[in-house]
Amino acid sequence: MDTPQKFSPLTIALHWVIALSIIAMLGVGFYMSINEYYPLYDWHKSFGVLIFFVVLVRVWWRVKNGWPVPVRAYPALEHRVAQVTHWVLIVGTVLMPISGMLYSGLGGWGIKVFGWAMVAGNKNPATGQTEPIHAGLAELGEFTHEWLGYVLVVAITLHLAGALKHHWLDKDRTLLRMLGR
């Protein structure tokens, strides 16, 4: 369990595995979608589904373990901004894979996870066109996946700025604690 002085190895491992994966997924997602680079789509989906399971473990651990206690007393506003940002980050990491799966699965594009067809594509044999299984939910997935992507970029930038402020300006142990020191 976490203490104000030290985080448990599970908290630290889950934070960094998910942090690095989400940053990579955002980069790959925007890159492939802006450039319409289709060879990356199946890789993006495969890793996205895999990350979803790690995210579920993280949420379970966060509920069981509680939110981090600050290393020292911060001004109330600063504490609030950090709390809201942590919520946006954790909810964002849950909703990104779900919305991606809704978009791909119910949009009829299918979801292949490392070659295994988790959800089959839905091509109309007569026309050869991809048809949605549920157009409304697929559109909701598409909208959420794109816009939450932008929200996460802003939240991660704020979060990183906060971590560096604690380390360099306040010179406290916030970042060191997340690094296991």
Ligand code: HEM
């Ligand atoms: C794990 C977290 C994930 C993150 C952070 C993420 C992030 C992103 C981002 C930022 C984009 C570009 C959005 C746009 O401009 O439209 C994108 C595109 C896409 N993502 Fe994800 N994604 C994740 C998981 C998934 C999953 C699990 C799937 C499907 C199983 C998926 C399917 C797609 C598809 C099909 C696109 C292309 C959209 C288009 O070209 O219009 N993503 N992703």
Ligand code: HEM
């Ligand atoms: C860019 C590099 C990153 C750094 C340097 C960093 C640093 C930190 C630090 C120092 C804490 C502890 C805060 C405290 O003690 O109050 C923390 C917590 C947290 N970070 Fe990050 N982080 C990074 C990226 C991310 C990313 C990409 C995400 C998610 C998308 C994320 C999600 C969280 C969450 C939800 C917490 C709350 C505690 C927890 O659930 O483990 N972080 N981060």
